[in-house]
Amino acid sequence: MRVNKFNQPIGEDLKEFELPKAPTIDVLEGKYCRLEKLSSHHIKRLYHHFKANEDAPNWTYLPDEQPQNYEAFESYIHAKIQTKDPYFLAIINRSDQDVVGMLSLLRINEKNASIEVGHIHYANKMKQTCVATEVHYLLANYIFGTLGYRRYEWKCDALNEASIKAAKRLGFKYEGIFRNHTIYKKRSRDTCWLSMLASEWSEYRMKFENWLDPFNYDEFGIQINKLSL
Secondary structure (H helix, E strand, C coil), X not given: CEECCCCCEECCCCCCCCCCCCCCCCEEECCCEEEEECCXXXXXXXXXXXXXXXXXXXHCCCCCCCCCCHHHHHHHHHHHHHCCCCEEEEEEECXXXXXXXXXXXXXXXXXXXXXXXXXXXXXXXXXXXXXXXXXXXXXXXHHHHHHCCCEEEEEEXXXXXXXXXXXXXCCCEEEEEEEEEEEECCEEEEEEEEEEEHHHHHHHHHHHHHHHCXXXXXXXXXECCCCXX
């Protein structure tokens, strides 16, 4: 622990730390999926998965209301395409080239080297697949390895147990609850905060890569070893 001239404990010296840049992703390529900057050519396939009725439960904890027709959905996506923060990405399954989800990088804080992942929306066919895990490996590796951020955040409604469970499985550490943090969809939200640090990523990266290795899958495509972070 460092101390100052008054013998008070102080944080790590960052005088030589180089501040990160904002994300500028065109394509992030993985074994099972790729991430592309969200664009208009993703709209039709996303609408196929996210249209009214069939996908309604997946909108409960998203900040937006579900568009009720194609025209409204098209406008919804076009608005997302235009923003730089949040910075929206589409998820493509390499096995069939289907657009199976979207998410964003947001609260991009270059000054404090902190960034968040959010607006995570998967097609039902993508859930609990290797694609759903590899997406977060690709993002974390880009955030820490390419851009040089120190802190990677995951926040969600504290009632969204599935999101919290997923974040913990991916290596995000629980930090606490911000009570009455926001109001959305005419209801109160307590927000659960989780994070991953650059200092943790080198160990996590190896575990992700071992889990994603084709040798970790049996003849039925089931993982032999679990991801344990």
